[in-house]
Amino acid sequence: MFKTLLLPVALAASTWLSGAQAAEPLRIGYVMAMANAPVIVAQKLGYFQDEGLAVDVKALGDGPVIQQALAAHELDVAYVGTPPVYQWYARGLKSVILAKVNYGQAAVLTRANGPIKTLADLKGHKLAGVKKGSGMDVLLRGYVLKENAKLEPDTDVEIVDMPPGNMNAALERGIVDAAFSWEPFVSQALLRGSARLLLDVNQALPQYPWYVVIGLPETLRDRPDDVVKLLRAHRKAIAFLNEHPAEANTIIAEAFKLETVQRADGSSVSGEEIVAEARKRLGWSAELKDADLQFIQRLMNYSNQLKFMDAQIPLKDLVDTSYLQKAAR
Template sequence: MFKKFKVSLLIFTAIMIGILSGCSSKTTTANTATGKNGNLTVNIGIQQSLGPLLIAKQKGWFEEEFKKVGVKVNWTVFQSGPPHFEAMAANRLDFGAVGNSPVIAGQAANIQFKEIASSSDGLKGNAIIVRKDSPLKTLKDLKGKKIAVAKGSSGFNVLYRALEKAGLKPGDVEIIQLQPDEAQPAFESGAVDAWSIWEPFVSLQTLKKNARILANGKSLNVYSPGFVIARTEFAKEHPDLVVRFLKVYEKARLFEKENRDDAIDLYANAKKIDKDVISYVLENNESLNLPISEEIIKAQQETADFQYSLKAITNKIDTSKVVDNSYIKKALKELKEEKTK
C-alpha cells in the first residue's frame, strides 16, 4: 500500500510540474489588470477550518477593503491544502491559508508561491484519533490497521512522524487516502480504524462522538504550523494588495481574540457546529498572524527532510526559500501606526 501511496504522490508532483510548465507563459483572465488595479479580481482559497479567513468572509471585510481600490474578490472552497497549489500553478488562486505538508509538497513540485505569514503553530491542531470503542490504545497498535488521511495534508506528516515514533514502517499499516468529507463517514462507520486529521474535526469527534486521541503534535513534539500563502507573481505585481490582505486578516484575527463569544456565534452559524466544540477548537489552535520565525522554518526543514527520506517528495528543498516576511512586517507596522494616529 505504501508503494501505491508513493506512486500517487509522484503522480501528484508530476501533475504539479506539468501544470506549472503549461501555465508559466500565460496570464490568468481573472487577474488581467488594466491600469494598476482595474478589472482585477483577487482569488482567495478557504478550507473547512475555523479561523480569520472565515470571519472575514462572513463579514465581507475583504470585499469591503478591496473595493476601495477597485478590486473584486472571488472565493474558492477547498477540502484540504494540496488543491490550493494546483489552483496557484494554474494562476487561479492568489491567497490561501494551509498547513505545513501542503507547502512542502508545493515547493518540491516547484509551484511558485510565498509563505507570507505564520497562521498557527499547529502543536495541538492535528491528531490521530480512534473511535471510543476502539481496542487501539497506543501507536504500536496501529500495525496492520486502516488509517484515513488526506494526501499531502498536515495530517499526513503527523501520521508518518507518529509511525516513526512507534517504530513502525509505513508498510506496516494500510493508508487510505481520503479527503475529510469522505474520511468522516468512513471513520464513524468503522470502515477505517483511525483518522489523522486536523481541527475542527478533532474536537468534533472527541467531544461529540467520544473519539480518543492517540497522538497529536504536542505529544509527538512535532510542529504542524499553518501559513498564509500568496502566489509569487501576484505578490510581485501587487505588493500593496498583499499588505492590504494581511491587514484585513489581522482585523479578523483580533476579532476572534477580542470578541470570543461573537466569533463562536459566527463560526457556529457558518458551519453548523456546536459552540462547545468551537470553543475547544479555538483553545487548541490559536490563530496567529506573525512573521515566520526561525523556529518554524527549522521545524519545516526537519519535516521536509523527513518526507524526502521517505520519498514522499522527490526533490530535496530548502524551506526558507519560500518564506517572505516583508509583507507581514509592513502590514503590522502600518496597523500600529494607524492605531497611534
Template sequence: MTFRSLLRWTAPLALAVFALNATAQTTLRIGFQKSASLLTLQKSNGSLEKKLAPLGATVKWVEFPAGPQLLEGLNLGAVDVGFVGEAPPIFAQAAGAKFVYIGFDPAAPEAEAIVVPKGSAIKSVAELKGRKVALNKGSNVHYLLVKALEKNGLKFTDVQAVYLPPADARAAFERGAVDAWVIWDPFLAAVEKQSGARLLQDGRGIVNNYAYYLAERGFAAKHPQLVQALFEDTQAQAVALKANIKAAAAVIAPLQGLEPEVVEKSLQRYEFGVKPLTPAVAAEQQKIADTFHALGLIPKPIRVADALPGSATVAEAAR
C-alpha cells in the same frame, strides 16, 4: 472656448481615464478551506474587502476541500494567495509548484490528532501496527502520523494508510471501515463531540502544526501592498476573535455546518496571528521535507529556502 464646448472635449477623455482605472483594478484571489476559521470569519464579515477598497482592489474567495487541492489551484493560477498546513507546501514544491512562503500562524499542536472510535480496543499508537488509518494525503496530519509512529518504534509502512478527504474519512471512520483517523480541527472537535471519538495522540511534544500563507511568486512581487493589507486585516480579526471566542464561534459555526460548541472548542486550540517567516520556522519546515524524502513520500529532495522571500529562485520569477 465655452464651458459647453470644453465639456464636449473633456468628457470622452474623462470616460477613457475612468475605464482605464476600472480595467487596472486588481482582484486578490484567496484560496481557503472552510475549516480555516479565521479566513471564514473574514469572508463573512467583509473586513478584507473594506481594507482593500482604498487600494482599488477587490477580493475573490475560492474554497478548496483541503490543502493539497488548494496548492494545485495556486500552481495553476486559480488563486493568488492561499492558507494551508505544514505538509502541502512540501509536496507541492517537490512537484514543481511555483509559490513563495509569505507568512505563518503560530504552532497549534493540539489542533490535530489521531483518534479512534469510542469503543475501540486500541489504546496506544503502537497498537496501530497493521491497522487501517485514514488521512488526507499530503496534509499536515501526514507528518503527525509519521512522527507519532516513529516515536512509538513504528514506521509509516507499518500501518495501512487510507487516503481520504475529511468528509469521506469521517464516513469511513464511523462505519468501521478504518481503525483510526488522523484529522485537524474543526473536524477533530466535531468527531469528538458528535461521535465520541477518543483521542489517541495529538501533536503535543511531536509536531508544531504551523500553518502557512503562500502566494504565487509573481503576485507577491508585484503586489506587496495587497499582501500587507491582507496581513493587517488578518491580525486585527485574530485579536477580535481571541477576545471573544464565543461570539466568533456563533458566526463561524453555521458557515462550517457545525455546532457553536464544536467551533468554540476548535478555536481554543488554535493561536491566530500571522507573522513573517523566521529562520527557525523555515528550518522546521525543512525537517518535514527531509523526513518525507527519506520515507519516499516525495520523489526528490527540496530546499525550502528556494521558496522563501528574497531567494534567488523567487527573484528570478519576479524578473
C-alpha cells in the same frame, strides 16, 4: 479642434482603464478547514473592504486543488498547508510563504471502547488517513507513525484513504480502528463519546504551524500594496478570533454549518460549543517565528525521507516575512 476634443476623451478612457485595473479583485483561495477561519472572519467582518481591497474569495477542497489553481493563474494568493507549498515549489511553482495562519488541528482518534491504547498498538490495524503525499499524510507518516510510534507506514499499518468527513462514521462502524483527523471532526467525535483521543499533535508538538498564506511571485511583483492590505486584514481577523472567542465561534459555526451533536447521555452540544472544544487543539497566529521555520524544515525533511520529493529547498527562498512586517506598521 477635432484633436482637442479627442484628447479629454482619451484621457478619460485611460483613467477609466487604470481604475478598472486597480479595482481588479485579489483572488484568494483557501482550504475549507476550521483552521483557516481568519479568511472567513476577514470577509465576514469587512476587514478586506476596510483596507480598500477588493477580493474574490473561494473555498476549495484541499491543498493540491489550490496548487493547481495557482499554477493555472486562477488565484493570486492562498491559505494552504505547508507541505503542498514546498512540494510544488520543487516542481516549479515558486509560491512564497508570507505569514502563518494557525497552529495545531490534528489528532489520532480510536474507538472509545476499542483495544488500541497507544500509538504502538496501531501495528497491524487499519487507520483512516488522507491521500498519500498530501500535507496531512506527510505529518501522519513522518511524525506520527515513523518518529513517534516507531512504525513503518507502508508495512506496519494499513492506511485507508478517505475524506475526513467520513472518518468518524468509519471509526464508529469498525471499518477502521483509528483515524488521523482534524477539526472540527475530532471535536465532534469526542463530544459524541464515540472516540477517544490517542494523540493530540498540538500537545506533542506545541503550537506547530500548519496553514500559511502564500503568494505567487507575480502577485508580489505586480501587487505588493494589495498583499500588504491582505495581511493587514489577516492580522485583524486573528486578533478578533483571539480577543472575541464567543463571537468568533458563532461565525465559524455558521460558516461550517456545524450541526448539534448528541452526547452519550442524550444532552446536546451546539456548533459554538464544538468550536470551543476545537480550540483546545488549535489556535491562530500570523507570526512566523524561528520555531515555525524549524518545523517547516522538519516537514521538508519528512517529505524527503518518505520519497515524496528529492529537492532541497532553502528556507530563505521559500519564506518572505517582509510583507507581514509592513502590515504591522
